[in-house]
Amino acid sequence: MLTGHLRGLLRLFTVLLIATVLHACGGGGGSPGTTGPVTPTPITTGALNLTTSGLPAGVNASVRITGPNNYQQDLTQPQTISGLAPGSYTIAAAPVSANNVTYQPAPASQTASVAAGVTANASVAYSGAALALTTAEVVTGLDNPSWLISPPGDTRLFVTERRGRVRIVENGVTRGAPFLDIIPRVGFEGEGGLLSLAFDPQFARNGYFYVYYIDLQRNITIERFTVGQNPALADPTSGLVILRVPHPDFLNHMGGQVTFGPDGYLYLGTGDGGGAGDPQGNARNLRVLLGKMLRIDVSRSTVTQPYAIPPDNPYRDGVAGRPEIWASGVRNPWRFSFDGDRLYIADVGQDQREEINIAATSQGGLNYGWNLMEGIACYGADNCDRNGLTLPAYDYAHGLDDVNGCSVTGGFVYRGRALPELTGRYLFSDFCRGWLKSFYASTGGAVAEERNWNIPNIGRVVSFGQDNEGELYMITSGGSIHKIVRTGAQ
Template identity: 55%
Template sequence: MHWLKFAVQPVSILLLASCGGGGGGATPVPPTTTLALTLRQVVGGLNQPIYLTAPAGDARLFIAERPGRIRIVSNGALLTQPFVDISAKTTVNGERGLLSMAFHPQYAQNGYFYLYYTDTNGDIAVDRMQVSGDANVANPASATRVISVPHPGATNHNGGQLAFGPDGYLYLGTGDGGGAGDPNGNAQNPTSLLGKMLRLDVGGSGPGYAIPPDNPYIGMSSRRNEIWASGLRNPWRFAFDRTDGLLYIADVGQGEREEVNIAAATQGGNNYGWRTMEGTACYNAATCERAGLFIPQFEYQHGANDANGCSITGGFVYRGAAIPELAGEYFYSDYCKGYLKSFPYRNGVAGAVRDWATGDIGNVLSFGQDAAGELYMLSANGGVYRIAKR
C-alpha cells in the first residue's frame, strides 16, 4: 500500500515549458558539476514522520508523526516528551491521521498553533491549540475547533496541509473525498469544501474563523465562501515562496500524471481542473472543455511500471542561506521513488529538472522547512534528513 494515493493504475517524464500545455519528453538534467547535494540524517526512529516546521526565529524542529504526536528536536536531540499527543483523536486507517501543523505568525506573542488531522469518524478537523508555560509542551486543554469538513466513505484523499500565507490568512488543502476518479464530483462542486484550497481568517482571539473579505466567492450563496481555489484531487503539500510570493501546489494524479500548479499568492478563484483533467490531459475522455481551467506549469508521467514515480510529494522553494546556489529552486520527490529533484520557475516558465542523485531514502512522506529556510525530507523509514552540500 502506498497511502498517498489509492486505486492508481501504472501508466512517462513530461516537463512543461509553460502553462500553455503540450509537451515533449524532456529528460531531467544532472546538477552542475560545481554543486552536489547529500541528505544528512537529523533524527531516526520516528513513527511515520509526516511534516516538519518551526515557529519564526526558533531553532527547534517540530515534527508531526502521523499516529498523532508532535516531537521536538532541540539542539540536535529528540526530546522524549511529545509537544502534542492527539493519538486518541485520530486513526491511521488508509491515509488518515495527523497530517500537518502550522504556527501562527505571532506565535511568539500568542502561543497559538494549528493541527490538520482526521478525526475518529474520518472527517477532516482543524484545531487551534496553545503552548503551555513549558515551551516544549502544549496545553491539551486549550484545543478549540476551527473547522470540520465531512469526509464520508473512503479513507483516502484527505489532503493534509495547512499553512499561513504571506497575507496572514490560514490556507488548507483538502482532498476530493477519495475513491478513484472523484466519484462524487466534489472537486468541481462549488458547494463542497473537498478538492479545494480554503482560505480562512483566524486572526481573532476567539474560536472558529471568519471569511476574508477578498475571498473570490464572498457573499455568493451558491458557493462556499471559504473556497480560494478548486479542482484539486489530493494536494500533497503546497508552499508559499518566501521571496516571490508564489503559491506552489503539488497535486497527486489518478493513474498517469503528477502535477505542480504555480500561481500568485494573491490570485484566488483558480480552477485546477480535476476531474475534467489530469495534469494537461483530459481525464477519462477523448476531449474535454478546458476553458476557465488553470493548466499546470509542470507535470511528469508515471512511465511503464511507474518508472518515474507514482505519487508526487511536493516541497518548497529554497530560500535558505546555507546553499545560496539553490535560490529559487523548487524541490519535490515521489512517494514511490525516494529521489530528490528540483526545477526553477522564472518569468512564468518551469526550467529543466535537476536530479540530485542523493539516493533512494524509501517512501518520501513529506518535505519540511525550518525557521531559517533550510529544507528537509521525511521518510517512512522513520528518518528526517536535511538537504545539504555534499
C-alpha cells in the same frame, strides 16, 4: 666727435634703459628679496588596489573592505581605492553563485596595511565547482512522521507523527515527552492521522499553533492549541476547533496540510473525498469543501466564531460557491508551499500523471481541472473542454511500471543560505521513487532548469520540511528525517 647734445641724449637713453631693466627685475631701490625653499604639502592618505580573478564574464565578486574610522565599502569588481586613512584594512570575500556553480574565494579573509603615500595591494582568486547534493540523516526512530516545521527564530524542529503526536527534535535528539499528544481523538485509518502543523504568525506573542488531522468520525479537522508555560509542552486542554470538513465515504484523498500565507490568512488543502476518479464529483463542485484549497481568517477566533472569511475570497458572498474556497479542481493537494507572493501546489494524480500548479496569491477562484483533467491530459477521454481551467506549470507521467514515480511529494522554493546555488529553485520528490528534483519558475510561471540531483535512495519520501533558516529536509515513511546538504558537507 659726438656733439654735446648727442652725448646728453645718449646718457638719458642709458639711464632709462637701466631703469627699465631694474623694474623688470624687481629692482628700483631696496632689496629684491628672496623666496627660499618651498615646503610641500604632506601626504596623509594611502590607497588600496584590489584585484580579483577566476570568475566568468558577467559574474560579480563579493568583497567587503573595512578599516579605521568605521570605514566600509563593498566591491564587485577590481578597483583601486584612494584617500584611505593609514592603518590596517580587512578584505573579506564571500562565495558567489552562478549557473549551479559556487565560486569560493581564496583567501576568504586577509588584511592589508595602508600607509600614507603608498598603494597597498590585495588579491582574491575564485575557483568554482558544480553543486552536488546529498542528504544527511538528522534523526531516526520516529513513528510515521508526516511534517516538519520550526517557529520563527526557533532552532527546534517540530515533527508531527500520524498517530497524533508532535515531537520536538533538538540537535538530532528527539525529546522524550511529546510537545502535543492527541492520539485519543485522531483517526489513523487509511491516509488519516495527524498530518501537519502551522505556527501562528504571532506565535511568539500568543502561543497559538494549528494542526490538521482526521478525527474519529473521519472529518478533516483544523484545531488550534496553545503552548503551555513550559515552551516544550503544549496545553492539551486548550483546543479550539476551527473547522471540520466531513469526509465520510473513503479512507484516501484526505489532503493534509495547513499553512499561513504571506497575507496572514490560513490556507488548507483538502482531498476530493477519495475513490478512483472522484466518484462524488466533489473537486469541481463549489458547494462542497472537498477537493479545494481553502482560505480563512483566524486572527480573531472565538468559540462562537472560529473563523472569518477574508474580504477578497472569490466566493465571499456565498452565492456562486462556499465562501471558504480559494481554488477548486484539485484531487489531493497533499503538500503546498508559498514563496513570497506565489503559491506552489503539488497535486497527487490518479494513475497517469502528477502535477504542480503555480499561482500568485492574488489569483483566487482558479479551477485546476480535476476530474476533467489529470495533469495536462484529459482524464479518461481523448478530448475535453479546457475552457476556464488552469493547467499545471509542471507535470510528469508515471511511465511504465511507475518508472518515473506515482505520487508527487511537494516541497519548497529554497531560500536558505547554505546552498546559494539553489536559491529560487523549487525542490520536490515522489513517494514511490524517492528522488530529489528541482526546477526554476520564472516570474511568468514558465518552468526551466529541471534537474535530478541523483541523491542516494533514502526510502519513500512522504514530505518535506523547512527550518527557520530556510534549510530543507526530507521525511521518510520509515521514520527518518534527512537534511539536504552539499556533497562533502559534514
